[in-house]
Amino acid sequence: MYIVVPIKQVPETGNVKMDPETGTMIRSGSEAIINPLDLYALETALRIKEQIGGRVTALTMGPPAASKVLKEAIAMGCNDAVHLSDRAFGGADTCATSYTLACAIRKLEHVDLIVTGEHATDGDTGQVGPALAAWLGMAMVTYAAKLLEVEETHITVERLVEEGYQKVRARLPAVLTVVKEIVVPRLPTLAGKKRTLHAEIPVWDAKTLDADPSLLGLKGSPTRVVRIETPKITRNTTIVKVSEEFPASDAVDQLLRFLKDKNLLG
Amino acid sequence: MHDVWTLAECHGTTLKDVSYELLAWGRTLADSLRCKLCSVVIGDIPDDEIRLLFTYGADCVYVVTHEQLGWSGHEVYVNILTGLSEEHKPEIFLGAATTSGRSIFPALAVRLRTGLTADCTELSIEEKSGNLLQTRPAIGGNIMATIKTPEHRPQMATVRAKSIRHLPADSSRKGEIVRVPWNPAWQDERVTVLGTRKEHSDQGSIMEAEIVVAGGKGLKKKENFRLIEDLAHALGGQVGATRDAVDRGWKGYPHQVGLSGKTISPRLYMGIGISGAVQHMAGIKTAECIVAINADERANLLRVADFALVGDLFEIVPELLRRLNLALDLALDFVLEDGST
Ligand SMILES: Cc1cc2nc3c(=O)[nH]c(=O)nc-3n(C[C@H](O)[C@H](O)[C@H](O)COP(=O)(O)OP(=O)(O)OC[C@H]3O[C@@H](n4cnc5c(N)ncnc54)[C@H](O)[C@@H]3O)c2cc1C
Numbered sequence: 001m002y003i004v005v006p007i008k009q010v011p012e013t014g015n016v017k018m019d020p021e022t023g024t025m026i027r028s029g030s031e032a033i034i035n036p037l038d039l040y041a042l043e044t045a046l047r048i049k050e051q052i053g054g055r056v057t058a059l060t061m062g063p064p065a066a067s068k069v070l071k072e073a074i075a076m077g078c079n080d081a082v083h084l085s086d087r088a089f090g091g092a093d094t095c096a097t098s099y100t101l102a103c104a105i106r107k108l109e110h111v112d113l114i115v116t117g118e119h120a121t122d123g124d125t126g127q128v129g130p131a132l133a134a135w136l137g138m139a140m141v142t143y144a145a146k147l148l149e150v151e152e153t154h155i156t157v158e159r160l161v162e163e164g165y166q167k168v169r170a171r172l173p174a175v176l177t178v179v180k181e182i183v184v185p186r187l188p189t190l191a192g193k194k195r196t197l198h199a200e201i202p203v204w205d206a207k208t209l210d211a212d213p214s215l216l217g218l219k220g221s222p223t224r225v226v227r228i229e230t231p232k233i234t235r236n237t238t239i240v241k242v243s244e245e246f247p248a249s250d251a252v253d254q255l256l257r258f259l260k261d262k263n264l265l266g
Numbered sequence: 267m268h269d270v271w272t273l274a275e276c277h278g279t280t281l282k283d284v285s286y287e288l289l290a291w292g293r294t295l296a297d298s299l300r301c302k303l304c305s306v307v308i309g310d311i312p313d314d315e316i317r318l319l320f321t322y323g324a325d326c327v328y329v330v331t332h333e334q335l336g337w338s339g340h341e342v343y344v345n346i347l348t349g350l351s352e353e354h355k356p357e358i359f360l361g362a363a364t365t366s367g368r369s370i371f372p373a374l375a376v377r378l379r380t381g382l383t384a385d386c387t388e389l390s391i392e393e394k395s396g397n398l399l400q401t402r403p404a405i406g407g408n409i410m411a412t413i414k415t416p417e418h419r420p421q422m423a424t425v426r427a428k429s430i431r432h433l434p435a436d437s438s439r440k441g442e443i444v445r446v447p448w449n450p451a452w453q454d455e456r457v458t459v460l461g462t463r464k465e466h467s468d469q470g471s472i473m474e475a476e477i478v479v480a481g482g483k484g485l486k487k488k489e490n491f492r493l494i495e496d497l498a499h500a501l502g503g504q505v506g507a508t509r510d511a512v513d514r515g516w517k518g519y520p521h522q523v524g525l526s527g528k529t530i531s532p533r534l535y536m537g538i539g540i541s542g543a544v545q546h547m548a549g550i551k552t553a554e555c556i557v558a559i560n561a562d563e564r565a566n567l568l569r570v571a572d573f574a575l576v577g578d579l580f581e582i583v584p585e586l587l588r589r590l591n592l593a594l595d596l597a598l599d600f601v602l603e604d605g606s607t
């Protein structure tokens with residue numbers, strides 16, 4: 001089975017700067033890591049490979065420094081990796097991102113399964129997986145929480161939905177998006193890290209992809225971030241302190257009144 | 267002007283609440299644009315229930331039914347909605363930010379070659395351009411981003427449950443039900459639903475709850491977490507917990523609120539014995555009203571609260587429970603007056 005895992009490099013949280021002009025992220029300066037939820041996608045792919053045989057390729061679209069996360073993926077056990085990098089890819093929304101990834105996956109040929117994380121910790125849309133399925137005309141299985149059966153032609157999983165767990169069977173090729181429950185990711189091994197020293201990671205640009213330039217990057221993005229605000233967290237706080245002069249019963253009284261005024265009781 | 271559409275969400279033979287919430291957003295948008303508000307129902311929903319969509323704001327409902335739908339994957343829904351959108355060309359199309367909405371809409375947006383904004387908590391129409399302004403939390407709730415889709419139609423967004431209340435019911439409102447004939451080209455059998463296993467650990471329910479009472483390390487031990495559960499029960503809410511409380515096994519992971527847990531937007535969030543670390547706050551930034559109970563007056567959570575109670579939770583919560591439980595039997599007003607004398 002040939003499996004591709006798209007992974008995203010994200011800034012370590014708490015360390016994100018936004019460009020107020022373009023509404024896009026400023027990546028330089030903050031330490032980039034592999035999107036934590038993508039480790040679950042990688043682990044899922046590696047387990048399937050170990051179970052029924054095959055090959056796993058990690059794929060990322062991102063600036064030159066993003067090759068670091070691909071090395072990590074190889075250290076975990078991926079066979080190889082492809083890095084999509086070109087100025088023309090910059091400023092992409094999920095539509096343009098998924099298009100670019102789809103072009104690369106078409107070029108990789110004979111892909112049976114694509115495994116993505118549930119969402120990225122920065123952009124946080126969770127849209128890239130299902131959008132990929134649409135570009136590639138593949139079936140999609142989202143929020144997979146448990147692998148039940150993997151065959152050469154089908155995959156059966158339990159999905160985490162609002163009501164509980166839904167069991168579905170999908171014909172391959174398909175896009176699978178996974179939630180944390182599905183597996184516990186392994187740590188890279190020393191042998192794996194050694195392998196990355198010799199790993200050649202090809203960098204593909206827009207030309208290599210044979211992509212339609214009008215669908216790439218900021219130009220190919222139907223959405224525009226027009227404003228970024230830090231939510232105001234200074235509220236008009238009512239402070240009530242319990243003390244000897246002001247016992248808990250009086251404080252509770254005030255709280256109940258407050259809740260009642262806000263229409264929050266019964 | 268083309269219409270504003272919402273996708274109603276079905277659960278078996280009923281519509282989920284979020285379907286009516288989407289209409290509340292849709293109504294204000296349709297009114298500013300002076301166009302119709304239409305809802306799409308894909309599923310086997312009785313007419314009485316479909317008419318509720320009119321009661322809560324819709325002018326028109328497109329209904330698609332087929333015996334295979336209950337067993338179909340998302341592909342069929344994407345096919346149907348692509349077909350309907352290409353035919354009727356809605357100006358705006360809103361879906362719920364649920365597991366199904368968040369699967370169907372991204373694929374639909376690609377099929378229609380348009381943009382999609384995820385998980386919106388606020389929607390409005392920009393004065394001059396008439397464009398939809400879509401506001402959403404991102405980066406773990408640390409920022410609010412406002413997004414536009416200036417040149418592509420429809421303008422699409424998924425909307426977070428409980429980001430608005432449904433409109434007051436108006437049973438005099440009438441509308442048109444359009445039954446859409448089944449198109450065999452919509453059929454897609456690549457994904458089959460084999461069944462659903464209900465989960466009693468109320469997975470996801472804190473995300474939809476109107477009231478969440480959350481407890482942290484200040485509770486000190488597992489048995490004390492009962493206080494949080496009882497209070498949640500008395501207020502008709504759900505139980506949340508910090509990561510420290512979950513790590514100690516006081517409550518299951520589905521209850522964890524924050525960066526590595528769930529993001530919630532209840533009308534009332536009550537944090538008890540919780541310091542308010544940034545990772546926890548990431549999950550509650552869109553709560554409408556925050557109440558904090560903490561012994562330490564410098565605790566971070568008190569600073570973002572609407573109502574901050576400084577004191578010993580083991581004194582305050584039992585007193586609160588006593589008063590609320592009294593109120594279950596008697597009129598609330600009575601209890602308040604009784605307590606203040
Ligand atoms: C504040 C902010 C808000 C935004 N809001 C929106 C919005 O509402 N709609 C929109 O269309 N765009 C939005 N974007 C742009 C969006 O973040 C980028 O398009 C981003 O490249 C992919 O989306 P994501 O981060 O949401 O990834 P998600 O869709 O959350 O990622 C899901 C999975 O897709 C894979 N993946 C994602 N990106 C890559 C990549 N570059 N390379 C390889 N695999 C990848 C990973 O497996 C990942 O786990 C926003 C950006 C910012 C900064």
Ligand SMILES: Cc1cc2nc3c(=O)[nH]c(=O)nc-3n(C[C@H](O)[C@H](O)[C@H](O)COP(=O)(O)OP(=O)(O)OC[C@H]3O[C@@H](n4cnc5c(N)ncnc54)[C@H](O)[C@@H]3O)c2cc1C
Pocket residue numbers: 481482483484485507508509510511522523524525526527528538539540541542543544545546559560561562565577578579580
């Ligand atoms: C990558 C990462 C992800 C994380 N994700 C999350 C997450 O998703 N959710 C999350 O919650 N945390 C998360 N954390 C952990 C977070 O940083 C904090 O450690 C955690 O939120 C603290 O939990 P707490 O408030 O219960 O405990 P504490 O910080 O110990 O606070 C306990 C509070 O109880 C008060 N208290 C004690 N006794 C009493 C009493 N008798 N009466 C009243 N008040 C009392 C104290 O004054 C104190 O303020 C994450 C951390 C990291 C590094």
